[in-house]
Amino acid sequence: MGWWIVILGGVALYFLSKYKFEKVPADAVKVESRSSGRVYYVSPKEQSCSCPDWHKRRSNVPKDDPRRLCKHLISYYIGQDQLPESLSLFKGGLDWFYEKFRGFPPSAEIERFDVGKGEVAFFKDYEAGHWHSVCFNGKRYGWERASDTWTNDTCPEVRNMMIRHQLGVPDDLAEDAIRHVSAERDGKPLDWVIIGQIEGEEIKAKISLRKNAVWHTVLFNGKEISFYLKAGHSKGGGFSDEQYTHMNPPVSKWIGAECKRLRAGIDNK
Structure with missing residues (x-):
């Protein structure tokens, strides 16, 4: 009987060393994966999740950075009445990634600039793709940067702001400055x-x-x-x-x- 205890103890030690078991945070909320049906624990305070994607690619991303959000954290925030102030600029992007069953691109390079009427942020939708998301005033607009192609719902004001920012010509110049x-x-x-x-x-x-x-x-x-x-x-x-x-x-x-x-x-x- 004693050798069974030794074997079981060895198996337990193997799995404890192979997998990292963490204490569930006090504020943890259960979120069911919409693709697999599995249940994960997300912590709104720590902006963390128990899923493999978060631990492998997002745990070192600073808090309040949208790249820290896996699809389960996005699912949680979409269900809330209001986003944290640090994420409010990216609301349209989070809505779009939620519809695509995806987390925020963890390696995306985010560019942000102020246009007087508010802040604009844009970044690549996929690491290897050509399309960008442009977030402004709570909405997300699709932009293919190389050809300046936009999704059908893009308002002219947003496109104007992006062109001016990309070109780098100051807006306060006189109209006959050239x-x-x-x-x-x-x-x-x-x-x-x-x-x-x-x-x-x-x-x-x-x-x-x-x-x-x-x-x-x-x-x-x-x-x-x-x-x-x-x-x-x-x-x-x-x-x-x-x-x-x-x-x-x-x-x-x-x-x-x-x-x-x-x-x-x-x-x-």
């Missing part, structure tokens, strides 16, 4: 590269005067931003400044003036 330098043909007859100067720095824009042209590019301060122009020209055939209002005001006015000047030169030939 000085004309030159304009060069860019291969095709109606495609141009316009060059200007803004506070001693060179700014370029690749534009097209073709009526069916929709993609244009602005290059400034080592950054390149592509932007979508829904209609290249107004019904009367002339260029419309209002079609560039999503850009920084000085950039918008500069592009509009250059397009008008180039078109006038073409039409007079």
Whole structure:
């Protein structure tokens, strides 16, 4: 009989050494996994969870950082009336990850900046993907950064803020702050590269005067931003400044003036 006790004791010691058993926190709440049905314990105070994902990839992330949240912690917070202040900026993102049965990307690089009307945060949805989440005012918007493609529910205000932030042109510049330098043909007859100067720095824009042209590019301060122009020209055939209002005001006015000047030169030939 004694050897059975020795064997069982050895097995118990093996499992105790192999797996880390922790005391359940006093504030622990049971959360059932929506995918497996297993029950895990989450601690709102410590922002911790008993699931393997939290222990392997999130336990070293500081508290109040959304990357600390596994899908079970997100499930808990979604069920509460109010998020902690430190996570409120990411509410739209947490709602989206909850719908996808996923935790917050633990290795995401989060960029945050203030736009006067509030703070904006954006980060990659998946470690190996191309889409980003842009969180602002309690909502989440999808953004494919390389092509400047947005999900259908994106409001123009959010897109404007992202373009201005990415380009790095200050908003407080005078509308005529960009000085004309030159304009060069860019291969095709109606495609141009316009060059200007803004506070001693060179700014370029690749534009097209073709009526069916929709993609244009602005290059400034080592950054390149592509932007979508829904209609290249107004019904009367002339260029419309209002079609560039999503850009920084000085950039918008500069592009509009250059397009008008180039078109006038073409039409007079």
